[in-house]
Amino acid sequence: MVTISREDKIGLYRQLVLNRIFEEKTIELYRLEGIPELPHSNLGEEAIGVGSCYGLNADDYVVPDLRIRPALITKGVPLNEICADMYGRLGGTTNGRATSHHMGYPSLGVVGTSGIIGGHLTISAGFGMASKIRKDKRVTLCFFGDGGSNRGDFHTSINFASLKKLPVLYIISNNQYAEGMPVESHISIKDIADRAAGYSMPGKVIDGNDVLEVYREVQDSVERARNGEGPTLIECKTFRLRPHCEAHPETRSQEELDEAWKHDPVPRMEKHLLHEKILTESEMGDIRKEYTRQVDEAFEFGKSAPYPPVEELYNSVYDGEAEWVRS
Amino acid sequence: MVTISREDKIGLYRQLVLNRIFEEKTIELYRLEGIPELPHSNLGEEAIGVGSCYGLNADDYVVPDLRIRPALITKGVPLNEICADMYGRLGGTTNGRATSHHMGYPSLGVVGTSGIIGGHLTISAGFGMASKIRKDKRVTLCFFGDGGSNRGDFHTSINFASLKKLPVLYIISNNQYAEGMPVESHISIKDIADRAAGYSMPGKVIDGNDVLEVYREVQDSVERARNGEGPTLIECKTFRLRPHCEAHPETRSQEELDEAWKHDPVPRMEKHLLHEKILTESEMGDIRKEYTRQVDEAFEFGKSAPYPPVEELYNSVYDGEAEWVRS
Amino acid sequence: MREITIREALNEALQEEMKRDDAVILFGEDIARMQGAFKVTAGLLDMFGEDRVIDTPLAETLVVGGAVGMAMAGLRPVAELMFADFLGIAMDQLCNYAAKMKYNCGVNVPLVVRTACGARGSGMHHSQNTEGWIQNVPGLKIVMPSTAYDAKGLLKSAIRDNNPVVFFEQKTMYGLKGEVPEGGDLVIPLGKADVKRQGGDITIIATGGTVHEALAAAAELEGRGISCEVVDPRTLLPLDHETIIESVKKTHNVVIVHEAPKIGGIGAEIAAVIAEEAIYELESPVRRIGAPFTPVPFSRPLEKAYVPDRERIITTVMELLSPEGV
Amino acid sequence: MREITIREALNEALQEEMKRDDAVILFGEDIARMQGAFKVTAGLLDMFGEDRVIDTPLAETLVVGGAVGMAMAGLRPVAELMFADFLGIAMDQLCNYAAKMKYNCGVNVPLVVRTACGARGSGMHHSQNTEGWIQNVPGLKIVMPSTAYDAKGLLKSAIRDNNPVVFFEQKTMYGLKGEVPEGGDLVIPLGKADVKRQGGDITIIATGGTVHEALAAAAELEGRGISCEVVDPRTLLPLDHETIIESVKKTHNVVIVHEAPKIGGIGAEIAAVIAEEAIYELESPVRRIGAPFTPVPFSRPLEKAYVPDRERIITTVMELLSPEGV
Ligand SMILES: Cc1ncc(C[n+]2csc(CCOP(=O)(O)OP(=O)(O)O)c2C)c(N)n1
Ligand SMILES: Cc1ncc(C[n+]2csc(CCOP(=O)(O)OP(=O)(O)O)c2C)c(N)n1
Ligand SMILES: [Mg+2]
Ligand SMILES: [Mg+2]
Secondary structure, three states: OOOOOHHHHHHHHHHHHHHHHHHHHHHHHHHHHOOOOOOOOOOOOHHHHHHHHOOOOOOOEEEOOOOOHHHHHHHOOOHHHHHHHHOOOOOOOOOOOOOOOOOOEHHHOEOOOOOOOOOHHHHHHHHHHHHHHHOOOOOEEEEEEOOHHHOHHHHHHHHHHHHOOOOEEEEEEEOOEEOOEEHHHOOOOOOHHHHHHHHOOOEEEEEOOOHHHHHHHHHHHHHHHHOOOOOEEEEEEOOOOOOOOOOOOOOOOHHHHHHHHOOOHHHHHHHHHHHOOOOOHHHHHHHHHHHHHHHHHHHHHHHHOOOOOHHHHHOOOOOOOOHHHHO | OOOOOHHHHHHHHHHHHHHHHHHHHHHHHHHHHOOOOOOOOOOOOHHHHHHHHOOOOOOOEEEOOOOOHHHHHHHOOOHHHHHHHHOOOOOOOOOOOOOOOOOOEHHHOEOOOOOOOOOHHHHHHHHHHHHHHHOOOOOEEEEEEOOHHHOHHHHHHHHHHHHOOOOEEEEEEEOOEEOOEEHHHOOOOOOHHHHHHHHOOOEEEEEOOOHHHHHHHHHHHHHHHHOOOOOEEEEEEOOOOOOOOOOOOOOOOHHHHHHHHOOOHHHHHHHHHHHOOOOOHHHHHHHHHHHHHHHHHHHHHHHHOOOOOHHHHHOOOOOOOOHHHHO | OOEEEHHHHHHHHHHHHHHHOOOEEEEEOOOOOOOOOOOOOOOHHHHHOOOOEEEOOOOHHHHHHHHHHHHHOOOEEEEEEOOHHHHHHHHHHHHHHHOOHHHHHOOOOOOEEEEEEOOOOOOOOOOOOOHHHOOOOOOOEEEOOOOHHHHHHHHHHHHHOOOOEEEEEEHHHOOOEEEOOOOOOOOOOOOOOEEEEOOOOEEEEEOOOHHHHHHHHHHHHHHOOOOEEEEEOOEEEOOOHHHHHHHHHHHOOEEEEEEEEOOOOHHHHHHHHHHHHOHHHOOOOOEEEEEOOOOOOOOHHHHHHHOOOHHHHHHHHHHHHOOOOO | OOEEEHHHHHHHHHHHHHHHOOOEEEEEOOOOOOOOOOOOOOOHHHHHOOOOEEEOOOOHHHHHHHHHHHHHOOOEEEEEEOOHHHHHHHHHHHHHHHOOHHHHHOOOOOOEEEEEEOOOOOOOOOOOOOHHHOOOOOOOEEEOOOOHHHHHHHHHHHHHOOOOEEEEEEHHHOOOEEEOOOOOOOOOOOOOOEEEEOOOOEEEEEOOOHHHHHHHHHHHHHHOOOOEEEEEOOEEEOOOHHHHHHHHHHHOOEEEEEEEEOOOOHHHHHHHHHHHHOHHHOOOOOEEEEEOOOOOOOOHHHHHHHOOOHHHHHHHHHHHHOOOOO
């Protein structure tokens, strides 16, 4: 098992804080003045994306789903570009053609995905296969939720990945809900990771709110994958602290939410750092301040960037000239 | 566990013989003079369809795949109609519109399926759900192969069936091949039935060449299903003794085939009946003769029935008048 | 007359049919407890219980495949695909199963697949009009209503129809109000177009949300002395040739409008039918207005430019009727 | 010149492109050891090894989805869907992923999906022409060759194209021979139609297998004094308007033929384009010939009646050109 250095603990913490501030800002702005891209908040689930991606190589692939923005930010996607995409402005990754929800960032190995949940599981097997063919030692991290794990692509993808010993990690954020459906109402087994056994591959259930555990377990499986030993299914137990999206009302009980807040990954990591005397309260305050400024600036950038010209609509449908898309 | 009466053993044996003769005749006729519907032989796999369907109620549902004709014949589908469908003639179930491969026979609970393998798994969950809603105590038997189990519908269907405790049996004929692919090259686990554990439902691996075992195990799970205890995944190990279809050459080794023939379910059952003194050699000879005549007559019927008039092409696309299908 | 929203009209249709016939059940993601992403199934769980309003896991192959099985078993399921974009996941179950089983074995598949279509600020994966994906599939019917009245009457017919019907609901229109009589049994036959406005100079054939753009354009053009007839096919499969051809014979000019991309859309079929059956009646070329051949863009100004609107209809009509220049 | 079958032409194209570019890999069910259901990939496993000719499990979502991933990762996969009927299973991966990822994130998806289409005695689930299912999907290209020469040149182009291309191979034609030069680098640009026969009285626009029916009809009609031009679009998306319109301007009459059902097929788009761009050129109504709106029947006489053939083309041409009666 990986041991984690002081520096890395600080690094992980910084990412947690950055992502938390980004989420809080998103929620606040949406409530105050709206954001064109409807936020689906990952508040409380940050440790999964952060812990998974913190130790990756620059060229490792990350195949995200809707609620795993922390993976992207940890991979290094610039906040400004995310914000510009959220507002449909120039300066983002697609000049307003697409939302930030399923953005790709090829130079950082971030694979663009689809709002149609679950299709990216077979896509991930393709990335793994490409790495196997090219022997490029890259690993692919495929992120999805408990709900997404119900698509048939789960079955077809992990069967193939296990057969071919592909360097793919399937990382589930089991946040106990898929929209309004509690997990026990849509999945016929308690631990989704137990399904791995049916594919002759390792499955692990881990505490998705413990960024150190996520980091260690993912790193462990990454090493396995890089060594050609094949895929792993990692189920991170967590909790969706916000409604499915910011436009929805909260339908769950206050008790349930109160209980869940007790496991908030951010204070938990703070307690650890204080206890280990790695950071002081005031250093943590400085980090929060630093990121609050950065996040504010990013949103300012996104909000005030110009809208794309209508011409942009016709770009990037096809590679090469395609006048006819104007039809 | 069910005990099997002498009469039922004879009944099971008779079905085995009937199906074996039907297959042999099909193969012979195809070789000698061709048959419009390309045969995909179940030779050597008869015990699965026979053992599964022998004890069903008349109104139980059977959702077949391509190679499970013995299930249909055991359910009671008339041979004449099967043959007429194989030849695309009048007198079959669809007057030539469709092949016998995916025929339905509603009055016997036989559900029409698709040549696009695996789609019938979610359909089966629908039948199970209908029975649950209507509390009609029917069970649904869904048949598929090792290859078919790789469609995503496997995952989505059994998850739902287990969640809702649907009265559905998922019965796999694992005949070691999907076209040219040996099972270990396309499935990442030795026993497919082990996947059931990942859905909190029972999975059993049984000897698919032992008609008595198939009968007992299926009956056992049928009872469970009828009692509202939910689905079972039953993997019947068997072997495809013929090439994928009669138009293909044999690509496997003679040793492999010789070994497989040793487990032929028909002589195996004969040995049992002789040993238990349930039937004599000569009584078995009589049964064979009886069915040889019946099968010959059925093929005669199929071959000599008239072709449908071209008008038939436009029928049964829609319920109700639909002149416009002629477009 | 009483005015209700399309959402309410659909909800009433479901309610009435569920009361009329125990075999009608609802099946889909988040339709029971959450009442559907667009609240069309509001209240129905309480009214009819868990056995008739059934939540499914996130698995569209199951939503459609399971519903097909129930339909073949004799129920009359109304499946909900949360977004029309998800049709691609369940195309096999819909096009190779539902659409073909009657031909295969004589069994009816009385299935309705309701789904929400159209652009509304959500980007390429939650905005498509996918009726064009299935217009070449024998065995299916396709319905796309544009008013509360039609929505109610057509959904009730679709549920009673013994064939698989895909029912497209434009998501921008759920809140649109229109007259719907209280009580009675409002049933509108499938396969019948509706003339939404009478006119003499040009026929605008429009579907779904664009019907209202066409009506707005017609009102505006009236002021410029051009009298537009607006025809809403309502059922896209089968298409009502008679009403379309009759209108073209009356006006001698035609514009076809839909929100899906123009190339390969339902407008192609409509244009082809006119070119086959009424070509000598035309005094100007057929013109189609559809979205450009691009995914649906997210950014507001791009989406606005993408979706065909009254301005484009007006410009096109003017070009056609005064070819020397608008 | 040397004559080879379409099967051989496709095999040569794959071989040449695999030699030229290591990134080209093949992916599909039974394509390696078994060399494909129609033997198009014969010999390629031996030549290029297991890392480039890859057998997959029976899972079309994986065949297409996996190939999309490889393409996004920079390979140039050629996926094989054993039958075009199976497109429905993988529509999400194809239409919502492959087709949209460039718009979504700027990444090219240089993917070819080869698939066998058309009726050949196998019944409704192994006989369909499903190009109509995807003609309304921005981001895709669609190719359908009719000769060995075109098959080779178009497949090589499709592989080099940076966009997802769906390549339909009519299964009745795999054994059809045609002239293909030995050696050289035969590349035919996508998006260019081919005039397969020059003529002055009427244009027959035909695709895939029906091209040969059109040519046979044209030969027969020649004897009756009618000179037919036969245009093969070859690429259905994007469609070559120029060649089509030019031919219509020359002959002033047009028949469109394809094997898919007429309603909502690619012929609708072609007819619409003509009705938009060349209506004043026409001396007779546009006519489409396609299959009836039924699943593909199994029985021989029914299948024969189903598939559009030279007789129907001849009758239609005669009706159009001598409207007083044939
Ligand atoms: C294929 C598909 N089905 C349904 C939806 C609608 N939808 C969006 S998010 C969501 C819930 C997903 O649940 P889960 O995978 O657990 O992710 P979470 O939202 O909990 O992060 C659903 C049903 C979708 N986008 N795609
Ligand atoms: C969806 C789909 N993919 C591929 C095929 C082509 N095909 C027909 S039978 C077959 C093998 C099926 O294997 P299995 O399910 O094990 O059944 P078996 O043939 O061994 O009885 C294949 C690949 C098909 N008909 N449908
Ligand atoms: Mg969840
Ligand atoms: Mg098999």
